Amino acid sequence: MEIMGLKSSCKNCPYKTLVFDALDNEELDFIDNSRKEILYKRGEVIAEEGNLIKEFLYLKTGLLKVYRKGRGNKNQIIRIAGASDFVSLLSMFSNEKYKYSLSALEDTVVCVVDAEKIKNLVKTNGEFALDVIGRMSYTYDEIIDSTYRIRQKQLRGRIAHILLYFSKTVYKKKRFELPLSRREIAELINMTTENVIRILSEFRKDKIIQIEKKTIIIIDKGRLEKINKTG
Amino acid sequence: MEIMGLKSSCKNCPYKTLVFDALDNEELDFIDNSRKEILYKRGEVIAEEGNLIKEFLYLKTGLLKVYRKGRGNKNQIIRIAGASDFVSLLSMFSNEKYKYSLSALEDTVVCVVDAEKIKNLVKTNGEFALDVIGRMSYTYDEIIDSTYRIRQKQLRGRIAHILLYFSKTVYKKKRFELPLSRREIAELINMTTENVIRILSEFRKDKIIQIEKKTIIIIDKGRLEKINKTG
DNA sequence: TATTAGATATGATAATTATCATAACATTGA
């Protein structure tokens, strides 16, 4: 973890999202002047379940996992967040403490703003409030959608689902570095690490994917999509 | 379904929640004067996945299920909502259409208000906005919590979980009428109807519960809690 | 009231998944 010197401002941030459009320059300055940027390296914990939420976190670049403690020292990964994500949004309006932990999957830059400032803006700027609430709701709905989809699938279907997710949604490439270990994949789609490994090997033997250390190449996307649908 | 004559008003509604405290009398009247109350009988559909959200729904009394279409004609029940619940809150700020269906599990009275009016109040009343967003976030977090808890349990643990949920959270009694069929329980905790039936029978034979048609009586709460924790 | 569809119930069997064991390999830190 490393606090970065600020060269940029919110006003002309290329990772700014639509949600900030509701804020005028004065309001953006209000955020900007207490803003910090922090760089986290792969594996570093950004926020921890149970800790007080003092700050609003915006994921400028990188990738992180949102997870919670499950039974018997097993974590459960709730979602993966990428650039421009309001990663601390879940539970900051309903809870004093983080309900989920955050940790970096790749080198990640997070913008940090005093949480009270954001709450203030929600209170005083109705347009911004609607945008924030919309974004929050959308994120939650996505979690529910993927959780309930995965829940109905068998193991092969789950692995296919997650491979397609990384390929199509996260990296938009057929070849990508898996940002999760086999164990983390297991924590994300609710199966054992051994079975994740086994089924990935199976897909490799069946020439559906190619595996080179952490790199995955999707060879037969059609078959993967079929397995995702029916498996 | 039956539209009821209005004898009550929001101002002195006994089912009003804290969230409405942020509204003054004028704002409550603003809601009240287009408000309808509708009575739904067990089994009736209140809102359907995919339909346009035109109205904000407040569950005054009764019980309903929130569910979505899963694979192969199987529904997936996301949550159960009781009195004073903002049942249409999920997805009304992120979506034009209902992402989830609602149907009555008991005779249920729903207050119906134009959705635009509520959005307007969120926009103009910052305190109300914070309350609504807090309530929404809380509801979503509850869904995630129970979904991820259930997901780690085996079948016996799931059944124990759901029996304790109805006994402790919904009815606050050891004896209650199950508002769900075996099939619906299966849809809620992700297992087959046969196994729901089988395990309920097993619990009956083990004298953990007593079953009389739709009535459940919890005899050995301690054992049920242990199964919930470890099963 | 008779009929039909759906809910509850139970058993046998098959399919799926987890667990346990073991090994090779990679990575990290002393």
Add this chain to the structure above:
DNA sequence: TCAATGTTATGATAATTATCATATCTAATA
């Protein structure tokens, strides 16, 4: 550089869960 630790890998086996078959009971309806 060498332990030590964690990750990936694979096989054998046990445990869990779903599926299929069948029967009874219940509730709705013509």
